[in-house]
Amino acid sequence: MLHCTMPAMISVRGSASFRAAAMFRPRSVVLLADPGQPETATIARNLTGGGFQGKLRVIGMAVDGMAAAASVEELPDAPDLAVLCLPPDRLEVAMAALAERGCLAAVVPGAAPDLAAISARTGVKALGQGSFGLCVPAIGLNASLAHIAPAPGKLALVTQSAALARVVLDWAAAEAVGFSHVIGIGGNATIGFAMALDWLARDVGTNAVLLDLRRIRNRRAFVSAARAVARTRPVVAIRAGGRSADASGIGDCVMEAALRRAGVLRVSGLEDFLSAAETLARVRPRLGGGPDALRGDRVAIVTNGIGMGHLAADAVLSGGGRLAQFSPESLAAFAMLLPEGWHAGSPLSLGPASGPRLAEATAMLAALPEVDSVVALHAPAAEEAGDVAAEAMIAAARTGGQRAAPVLVSWCGQATAGRQRQAMAKSGLAVFATPEAAVRGALHLARDRRNRAAAAELPSREVLDLAPDRTSVRRILEGARAEYRRTLTEEEALGVLAAYGVPTVPGRRAAGPQEAADAAAMLGFPAVLKILSPDLRHKSEVGGVVVGLSTAGAVKAEAKAMLARVRAKLPEARIEGFLVQRQAARALELRLRLGDDAMFGPWIGFGQGGTAADLAEDEAHDLPPLNLALANQLISRSRTARVMGGFRDHPPVNQGAVADVLVRLSQIAVDFPEIEALTLNPLFADSTGVLAADAHLVMRPEGECGVLAIPPYPAELTRPWRTRAGEVLTIRPVRPEDAETHGEFFHTLAPEDVRWRFFSPLKELSPTLTARLTQIDYDREIAFVASRRRADGRDETLAVSRLIRDPAEPTHAEFAVVVSRSMKGQGLGRHMMERLFEWGRANGVREIMGHVLADNAPMLAFVRRLGFSAKRSPEEEDVMETRLSL
Template identity: 40%
Template sequence: MSTRHLDSLFEPRSVAVFGASDRPGSVGATVWANLAGGGFDGPVWPVNPRRPTLGTHKVYARASQLPEAPELAVICTPPATVAPLVAELGARGTRAAIVMSATLDARQRRALQDAARPHLLRVLGPNCLGLLNPRLKLNASFAHVAAAPGSLAFVSQSGALVTAMLDWAAARGVGFSLFASIGDRLDVDFGDMIDYLASDPHTRAILLYVEAVESARKFMSAARAAARNKPVLIVKAGRTPAGQRAAASHTGALASSDLVFDAAIRRAGMLRVGTLQELFTAAEMLSHHRGPARAVGAGPHERLTVLTNGGGAGVLAADAVQAAELALAEPSAAVLAALTRVLPAGWSHANPVDIVGDAPVARYVAAIEALHTDASPGTLLFIHAPTAIVPSADVARAVVPLLQRSPLQPMTCWLGGDAVREARAASRAAGLPTYDTPEEAVRAFSMLQTYRRNQELLLQTPPAAPAEPLWHATQVHAPIEAALAEGREWLTEPEAKAVLAAVGVPVVATRAVAAEPEAAVAAAQALGFPVALKIIAAELQHKSDAGAVVLDLDDAASVRDAAGAMLRRVHERLPGLAVSGFSVQTMVRRPRALELIVGATLDPLFGPVILFGSGGTEVEVVADRAVALPPLNRPLARALVERTRVAQLLAGWRDVPPADVDAVCDVLVRVSQLLADEPRIVELDLNPLLADAHGVVALDARIRVDRQAPGGSARFAIRPYPADLSETVAWQDRWLTLRPIRPEDEVQHLEFLARLDPADIRMRVFYSRRSIEHSELARLTQIDYEREMAFLATAPKSDGSGEETLGVVRALCDPDNVEAEFGIVVRSDLKGARLGERLMRKLIDYLRARGTRRLVATVLTENRRMLDLAGRLGFDYEVEQTEPGTRRIVLAL
């Protein structure tokens, strides 16, 4: 739905518990005891028609007797009572309810939705454990222990897991800003929770336990928006392939739902971890991480320096780094010289830096300062084992301030128990990621690198297709329409190759002929020998398994004999198979080429997905593959390739030169564009796709289609860059481009802001100052087009060095698309030229087309230009003003 009224759910001023009691073991008794005894400052009211009091609290018989409408209602009553109660509360003014009642049937669930909807009353649950907000001392749950205050938010689909996590966290002193069980997600779902927590100032990182999500695009929009602001970490249940659907193509068989979910998490800039322990390990690192999360390329950011007073601990760390396929930093000559000056002669002279077990405090300090000689980026893992030489607490008092100021990203590992307890606490209090073992620290470091790479993918917003198609639409659509007209869902191999060739994918020359040996001979002579011969049959997808492929035919006689033998063999093995002809293709001999697979399929939740990996007849056995969500551009395609083992072979080995990876990436991008353009394609295989230093060529191809057109860019889980909204218009004596903003506009946008007068900045909604932080600027240029839109007016610079931004209008829609809030700013030297009106009309047309109901803004009363523009565009003024000196304007769309 949206974040509307979620503040009433998570930060209520008053709470009523319906079904409150003191019956031992009941949900109502546990919830009431937790709420009444938790220290919540607001009024709490028990409601139960069978009891006059609970302890010192008066019990109310029904909702109508309460002193006022509770902002939050906690419902622990029988299923049949829930919907009528919600309807009554909503009419009275309650804005949120936690429904703990379980076993609501389908009719009761529909009734609950119908009761809540007219009042915009938000429902958490049903069948949930409730929520805890430790900062407010709000425990509206039937958990067996409370949560300590902190900055991590934990949201779980499983109530049982909530109780286990609370127990685990309490034993380790982990605190939370919010702890919630969302149960059956009748209303409030993961998308809503992520949206709310993304802007919650008390939450530093969001932790999720997910079993399933419902709306892929809503989930991805919320996750991508949140991941730009703070770490979002997720444990997703269901990694095993049990229950995977049967599929006719290799892609369908390989692209399991868990691989797709993993691809979605990666593309959204989140981090997936395998266990609850890893969830907190990653949170410890990412929530304390300094500097930009997005690395500028790999390399220095992925190198680790280990400083330790114990050689064994350093070896364990080094082993863990190698096992994680990461690298220890190579100390520079300057660093080695600086360390040699301050360390004993027997020091390790390498990384890990072993300062020897008898190190006094001064040696620790000197070694850290020596490592700062080289300011290259990287991470420093400080490992300390307790000794009798110096108390660990003394070491901590000296090194923790140094690590806080270190140009390297610091991590600490204090080995031991009671002897290092004070040192470990000092590190955590200083905001340093702190771990119990070297292996745990390296695992956190590894997760940081994965998170960096995922954040890089978050920046990519490619279009679904180029502004001008690279192919003629008829050449793509005609074979599909012919197959559907004949009642076929599978294109023949020549038809599939024709579609792929039309979008620019290199395919081997292929001809389709009748199922007669002489026709195959004629085609082979026309193509030139040698050739490959294959059977064409709509029901036969894996031809090699049926003996329906013969390679390396060098003359007419061998083609004739192979064709006759193939027909007999196929009819013996597959009686009744309808053979429609032969496929004759030029025999490609590229002995050093790698066999790859590029495929696509429709995931039930996330829509079209693209697969890449090792190809050939053993593709399902080798199972070297990776999956990505379209749309793809070259960087995203390369990232997909690099997640496979075959990527190492593509880089070349021994005397085999590197393959043309750019050509491979181009195929992936073109397949992505094909999926966007042709929604009737539901499954696709290029296998094998040969790749070597000379390029790529597809030897075989399969495409399955569906006349219901369930695919296309409308089903993409991530809305592509809307290039179709760009237009060129005449304005004054020049031509302008009106287009959606792009991530790469960041530098241009900063130049635009620098040319605004301070008074213009003050009167605009989205900008508060001329100087703007990178993170804030990134949020303005890296938008999710599903929920936000920003149109730029750009023009070529007078010196021909590129384009410049003249104005921008921006609208942010609430997730249910009811209301959009806008802001507009035009370059100060262009005021009065009606450029703002041109931008506003484009925005209004766009919002009307997407079904948004209202466009609103809060405007300073002194901003006469904006108020006059609003009047010309038909905006109305709201009578009630939220703040003095402002007017809220509204346009019904």
């Protein structure tokens, strides 16, 4: 954890710099208005009616409550933010004038088809085109097209759709939900999701984020920024139009995979989106709870009507949750709340005249350790003071703090319940009109908890050491290019897999029927015969694959018959001979795929294999790069995973061997970005291992390369280094599998070194902090570890150096370094810093800074020897700011 107080800014052309604070928390705003533009009146009304705490000025029209200026040049000072309600042909002149005055942040609510190019030429970064606008209720800023002014709160909405923004604000006004920010990305031309999310990640006033996604402009920046936000608060995303844009559904699945890797909760449909907003804006998961609580899906139901309780229970089970189970002691405690003759159970029904007892039971359930969330259901009842019951429920939901399970309330009905529900919402409760909606909220909490935990999961120290024959693969690909082919033969595709250590079925190419018979005799029987043709994607569809051939004569005869069949069905197909293979033993057939998505780039799919794989619709997706932990998670998300464990006539499969192949396939995507698609089907898997029998590989058009949404491990930065004592250490970038060794290294540090490094006397590295230190975005930061191999074969960490670029100003970065006591005086600290300097220069860093405690004399002397300047921090008396220009 770095002690970081760097400002948020992005360098642009010219002497001025874009400041994120000028956009997202401005102190002065100017409206450049054309009264004829349809957005102008609404924007002007909202700006003056929001109670903005800064300066408001207008150019182009008179607006009550805004000081008028004749032109940008005549403004008394440079505004932080400009709102441009202008026709497209006037935008560039206006943005150039703003840039001259030093205003580099803008909102463009109308049409601006060339906004990206205008922004590049002028240096002004803008939300738009077609931006809904920007609201920051805490400072009274409403520079938006909203029909209702959002109230202040802790929820942030980042949206591309103005219509969805209005719906969410309308819902929020009725539900008494407030916002920290409403950010209209619009066309996503210059200021996109990544910059908005980077700001929200640092905003202490934001507790949860809602995302409306259409188009991601920079996949790496988006995933990195989303992950940064999701580390500390829930993020929920919706995507409209994904399935209609891609009927196969793969694009939607790949987006969900990308969001999952970032720790973001993906929901489907507006109802789910609003339900998640209601829940996350008001409740927080309980702290602690033990290993079983990590799933977060143990739902306790309490009701004053058993019918509603059963509806809620069904919703829990059909949604994949669990009904909380109570101990005998807990059930006995509830007995005093039940009518005479009633028995405690799950759901817990108190009878129609329960009144405040419903609230009392809710508080008791929330205190139980075996409960992750409580769904309290209320139906109107005769002879009951509904307002009193509602007030009691409000008090109960506030009992216990974050050590209690969150409470979600379904207050059903409308004539009487509607008014009570509104009062409960205004008091801060997560309240819903139906049992199913309340259960959805509880399950959203559980999914969010699992998603974020999985994104920060600490893998084991096991690393799959790969030694691929990249030269052989390069030769195969270049050979196909030389023949002007993008599609490899099956033999070539299997050769690529074999070069990466994937076991493949032995095979031989044969020119004709007799050669095929000879090849089969050499390989052994039973044999498989396949036609070779660059024009046949699915050979089995034209009778181009035959299995179970037991003699050379049968192979020869079938080869002749196969030629006749293929030529009769596809006379134009080019026939290049046959591929003869030894038939694999009976095993489970799997399909592994590498594909490419227009928005998120290369993806990996896993599921059922064989000729019916497309019909089975059993494919789980993830993004490369994968390690063994991620590969096993990918397998577990498929339906095929249940068969792999053994079922009836299916013996158990060696899942570790399958995960191994997925990691190798991922590495192919990393090493050869010119590959567009690679399908391995079938991959035979049994208890002994795996065997690839068929593969199909397509290269991208020459000159094109895929870009991974998640930067791969930079193995090329690994180097040996010799200490002054002559010991050779390995200096390499940190990786997620270093979590355990990071913890071991922490315990070797002296207490003073810990305080100097973390600005706190930490006793342990928490799992969250360990994940933050070992699971890094290699585009944004680097962390080098110095390690030695111990006698037991495990690595031991001896030093760590880290350089984190400010996402808003990537030319500036902050460093940290720590060396174990046993290695001090060996020159290791200097070398670790020099590696940071080298990486920084290669990645455009111009200045490195660091915060050092004023009493850390050894570090201050060390950095001064490296050329750093040092001065006392103006914000913290006991901290020194050190800086070095690269």
